Amino acid sequence: MPTSSIISDTSDKSITAPIAKKIPHKIEMHNHQRIDNYYWMRDDQRSDEEILAHLNDENNYADAMLSDQKTLQESLFQELKARIVKDDNTVPEKDGKYWYHSEINGEQEYSNYYRSTSFTGENKTLLLDVNDRAIDHEFYDLGDLSISPNDQLMTISEDTDSRRIYTIYFKDLRNLNGNLNSKLTDAQNTYLTDYYLPDTLIETEGQIVWANDNKTVFYVKKDLETLLGTQVYRHKLGTQQADDLLVYEADDHSFYMSLDKSRDDSQIYICLHATESTHYLALSADEPNSEFDELFPYQEQHEYHADKMGEHFYIVTNYQAKNFRLMKATVGQVHDINNWQEVIPHRKEVLLEGIELFQNFIVATEREHGQIRFIVHTTNATNGENIGHHYPLSFNDPCYFACLGDNPEPKSTTARLYYSSLTTPSSLYEFDLATGERKLLKQQKILGDFTKENYQSQRLFITARDGIEVPVSIVYRSDQFKKDGTNPLLQYGYGAYGITIDPDFSSQTLSLLDRGFVYVIAHVRGSEMLGREWYEKGKMAHKQNTFNDFIDVTKALVEQGYGAKDKIFASGGSAGGLLMGAVVNQAPELYLGIGAHVPFLDVLTTMLDETIPLTTNEYDEWGNPNEAQAYSDILAYSPIDNITEQDYPNILVTTGLHDSQVQYFEPMKWVAKLREFKTDDNLLLFKTDMEAGHGGASGRFKSLKEKALEMSFFISLLPR
Incomplete structure (x- = not known):
């Protein structure tokens, strides 16, 4: 295993790591018994004094062991902060009568929201002072901001506990400029200038969808134990939440629930999404008092996204199409899948990720060989006219990310897209839908001495142990990179849920690149980088492929001279934290340091407990361990169940006490068990943010401190 000078040079041997007590807790399933000595660390109320004291002890221990890094941490924080433009704004976008944008200034942590009557900002009005x-x-997290169809009212949703439980508020926008309404009484005018209505909706998912009558909204209410959205309610303005009507309740808690409105604003959808299945229910937005009906009958393992323009529905579907295809159907025929007509066919090498409907165009987002592209099709989406000519929008960087921006107006003849690469800051383009001609509206400004030409990116394919080619994105500073096996290297991975970590720009990563690091994204199986099969071969019974891919990429990059074998680091969060936990069990000798953030580590215990948030939703991702084969599959890799007496690398673990996605006690238990079993003197540090949740600290500057912590941890481990 690589060793580092920090252990002998900076660690105070008189400081003792917290040692947790052990209370054996027996867990039996399928004639197999596990003993969890740290099960006592779970407290769903987050109020147990002994548990909180232990977390604080871990924080204090980590601070003490990192005390010699404080100067470096602060220097890195200031370095990261110095690259950020303090006074910034988004490019205004038109939605109805108004242009909307946000601004952030000085030391503000959050953007404030505005609207005006023109692109250039005439009659600018402050909608929401988030700060x-x-x-x-x-x-603080602003979940949703939604304007009523008549532009007179606004809803916002806020989470102030970091548990993703949102409260919805309503704001009157009619008199924000101080123009009193002469038709109203003084009392009514006084009420309006207070802006916020008395309507308040608690314990929600945060989404709000307006009906077209401007006085009815729909929202999803959460189950406070599982934190799943399970009920859809209808709220009438001016009434109490207790009087809201329950319009839908889910019987199957393996689905996530969300709301949406069709592109033509005629339909409101209840969208039920499981890992492998989708189900839509629809309601006329003009008739909010009617009932939701299913758009078409539910089928297991049928995934789709549906939208509507005029008289036609358009469905991106995996029905007889693993990588998805686009179908259409009239309003009267959509209920019967046999009546659907193919618009864009299935292709074995191309993943159809989604579409955006315009009145005379359909823009398809596709991924071929891992690279995103947009295909613009001419059509009359309103009347379902067949697709005419089409053309691609492609890009030149070897590693990049692109996505459509917000395009709220379906009648528009232009659209916006975001583009970024490992060496190109985020750029907003507007393109002509008829010609594809692009115009740069704004590029993220990086303060300091950043010059794109100083950095080089590469895209490689690494052969994994089973012969599969794994795509890898790499970036380094050209004058710091030798490819002789001397550079430090940081490898990042995720590999779950079909989520693809695209290679986009990060001003924070520059601090490592400028210090000679090579930064790598391993696009391991479990994502959809190479299509749907790439995802399926990295989940459930095939989950070990994710870990093998990551390990094999590390080995190959060392062999090819991209990194020094004694200077290799790895980092991942959430499901990527699971990846870190598996990797350090299976190949600890490869890494000098590991960053595991809000990590999912106690997979088997969590997936056996339906009271833990998200468990039932994720049976199709990890397997249902109530079934013997799935139990065996998960047991084989679950990080906490595979800790052994061996040397482990230096490890930094971070979490949030109020994490709603991965509970704080998973990393807490993992660290306690690692301390019990590991045979080395390397650092094992555990930091808990006592206010934060799964997303870490809120605010644009606060979050930089977390990044500076990991960077300083890695840099200080380098051999001297």
């Missing part, structure tokens, strides 16, 4: 809303909260 004022957040001022009394250690954590």
Whole structure:
């Protein structure tokens, strides 16, 4: 295993790591018994004094062991902060009568939201002062901001506890400029200038969808134990939440629930999504008092996204198409899948990720050989006219990310897209839908001495142990890279849920590149980088492929001279934290340091407990361990169940006490068990943010401190 000078040079041997007590807890399933000595660390109320004291002890221990890094941490924080433009704004976008944009200034942590009557900002009005809303909260997240169809009212949803439980508020926009309505009484005008209506909706998912009557909204209410959205309610303005009507309740808690509105604003959808299945229910947005009906009958393992323009529905579907295809159907025929007509066919080498409907165009987002592209099709989407000519929008960087921006107006003849690469800051383009001609509207400004030409990116394919070619994105600073096996290397991975980590620009990564690091994204199986099969071969019974891919990429990059074998680091969060936990069990000798953030580590215990948030939703991702084969599959890799007496690398673990996705006690238990079994003197540090949740600290500057912590941890481990 690589060793580092920090152990002998900076660690105070008189500082003792917290040692957790052990209380054996027996867990039996399928004639197999496990003993969890740290099960006692779970407290769903987050109020147990002994548990909180142990977390604080871990924080204090980590701070003490990192005390010699404080100067470096602060220097890195200031370096990261110095690259950020303090006064910034988004490019205004038109939606109805108004242009909307956000601004952030000075030391503000959050963007404030505005609208005006023109692109250039005439009659600019402050819609929401987010910094004022957040001022009394250690954590703040603005979940949704939605304007009523008549532009007179606004809803916002806020989470101030970091548990992703949102409260919805309603704001009157009619008199924001101080123009009193002469038709109203003084009392009514006084009420309006207070802006916020008395309507308040608690314990929600945060989404709000307006009906077209401007007085009815739909929202999803959460189960406070599982934190799943399970009920859809209808709220009438001016009434109490207790009087809201329950319009739908889910019987099957393996689905996530969300709301949406069709592209032509005629339909409101309840969208039920499981890992392998989708189900839509629809309601006329003009008739909010009617009932939701299923768009078409539910089928297991049928995944799709449906949208509507005029008299036609358009469905991106995996029905008889693993990589998805586009179908269409009239309003009267959509209920019967046999009546659907193919618009864009299935292709074995191309993943159809989604579409955006315009009145005379359909823009398809596709991924071929891992690279994103847009195909613009001419058509009359309103009347379902067959697709005419089409053309691609492609890009030149070897490693890049692109996505469509917000395009709220379906009648538009232009569209916006975001583009970024490992060496190109985020750029917003507007392109002509008829010709494809692009115009740069704005590129992220990086302060300091950043010059794109100083950095080089590459795209490689690494052969894994089973012969599969794994795509890898690499970036380094040209004058710091030798390819002689001397550079430090940081490898990042995720590999779950079909989520693809695309190679986009990060100003934070520059601090490592400028210090000679090579930064790598391993696009391991479990994502959809190479299509749907790439995902399926990295989940459930095939999950070991994810870990093998990551390990094999590390070995190959060392062999090819991209990194020094004694200077290799790895990092991942959430499901990527699971990846880190598996990798350090299976190949600890490869890594000098590991960053595991909000990591999912106690997979088997969690997936056996339906009271833990998200468990039932994820049976199709990890397997249902109530079934013997799935139990065996998960047991084989679950990080906490595979800790052994061996040397482990230096490890930094971070979490949030209020994490709703991966509970704080998973990394807490993992660290305690690692301390019990590991046979080395390397650092094992555990930091808990006592206010944060799964997304870490809120605010644009606060989150930089977390990044500076990991960077300083890695840099200080380098051999001297």
